Amino acid sequence: METTAAFRGLSCTACGAETDGTADRCPDCGGVLVGDYDTQALTPADLPDAPGPGRFEPLRPFARAETVSIGEGATPLVPVPDLADELGVGAAYVKDEGRNPTGALADRKLSLAVTAATQRGTERVLTPSTGNGAQASAAYAARAGVDSKGFVPSRCPFLNKAMVNVHGGDMRVVEGRYDDAVAAFDDATDEADDDWASVAPGHPFRIEGATGVAFEIAAELDWAVPDAVVHPTGHGETIVGLERGFAAAEASGLTDAAPRLYAAQPETTAAVADAAREGETEPVTVERPDTIVGPLEVPEPAAGAAALTALDRTGGDGVAVPDKEILQGAVDGCEMGPETGATGGTAVAGARALAERDAFAADDTVVLVNPVAGSKEADLLRSHLMSQGI
Ligand SMILES: [Zn+2]
Known part of the structure; x- marks a missing residue:
């Protein structure tokens, strides 16, 4: 992966195990992973003159130029x-x-999750979602030129479903509630070939x-x-x-x-x-x-x-x-x-x-x-x- 110099890899919030940037969950215990950084001393003047999250590049995993972005962040x-x-x-x-x-807010998350997925060469990103995550996933996948599929419950708002379609994303509407959508995502990813990456919550x-x-x-x-x-x-x-x-x-x-x-x-x-x-x-x-x-x-x-x-x-x-x-x-x-x-x-x-x-x-x-x-x-x-x- 092409990361910033500060990004060292991922570590587990549950057991502390360290891993590289390609795992979704801790290989040892299944815990949630977060970024590890070599934090340098900074003053505001050291930060790049850039709008939005790119201004904080020294504290982020990907350089601005390497990030799949459609202008997220810089919110008032x-x-x-x-x-x-x-x-x-x-x-x-x-x-x-x-x-x-x-x-x-999901835009900030899918910007980086889709960046990580495409850096690994994936052609398709998948996620279960209550609605907004599927919409953001479709938008950022479209920007990156890869396919996306969201698994959403039937109660997912029409607006999210419509915009997934508008962004060219695939979608499965699962009868029931969010946990039913997660179960459908788990089934589909168990059977899927290697050509996909999860951008699921967590x-x-x-x-x-x-x-x-x-x-x-x-x-x-x-x-x-x-x-x-x-x-x-x-x-x-x-x-x-x-x-x-x-x-x-x-x-x-x-x-x-x-x-x-x-x-x-x-x-x-x-x-x-x-x-x-x-x-x-x-x-x-x-x-x-x-x-x-x-x-x-x-x-x-x-x-x-x-x-x-x-x-x-x-x-x-x-x-x-x-x-x-x-x-x-x-x-x-x-x-x-x-x-x-x-x-x-x-x-x-x-x-x-x-x-x-x-x-x-x-x-x-x-x-x-x-x-x-x-x-x-x-x-x-x-x-x-x-x-x-x-
Ligand atoms: Zn762990």
Whole structure:
């Protein structure tokens, strides 16, 4: 693989085993892999003058010129003073990942996962997805000139299915819920020939893609990191990426602290959040996943244990919130700041619940991540308003 000089390979978040950049999971224990770097001392002036994640090339696995990119990253960190007042904190911001090319944070992840796959010479990338990952996978595969196939549950939004087709991607719509789509993906990949690569959730370069969110938040705050970041959580990849990113920025000397990370989840599918609350090191079993927030209906998170380690390491926690509060959080978020969908509303509702239990100090700077464009989830918000007679 053609990686940056800083990238040494991958190491396992569970057992510490080191491997090269070509494994998807730890060959020894099946744990989640993350990038290992020779971190050099950096000042902001040392960073390349480039937009988006490319600016952080010294802390990333692939050089800008080698990365499959359609302009992901460089999303705004929008101040939301009304939310800061409501939460009783010094400042609140929304990191609006809805501004990515396909309207989701998933773009950062698939950019690097597809880059890694194509560097290995693959002609086809495969992933199970609740919807946005399949759309991003199709978009980045098209850009790289390779085929893609997404395995999505029947409840996957029409918008995602349509855009997979528009990008020329193949798709299998699996009757049932997300775990049925994962089972179909597992069956298909067991039988597939060698000419494909997985870009499924838990993939190490998806996690590396998420580190850019941390770098950009720190840079936007003039390298003074926030006190807390609240992230709507499905698989837990972005929690791991945020922790790795903030830790790398601190290790390089760009920052001198790292924020507490909070994983916000719908209460019926709170595999990570409930485990964090209970001090467990593995995700809890979700009996009946049933949330209106499709992207977060992930009963068996692919990076759940790694995310729990990351939350613990930062002094953060989990927070589980009911769908009704999530939808209200989304609508209120749209009134106070950038358009937040149901997925992003989980951060608003989660931050409110965290404020209720005094998780924030009065002078804290709190960042909420909006992982999906509000307009991608307009039908959920509209039906919430109609249920209230609006
Ligand atoms: Zn391992």
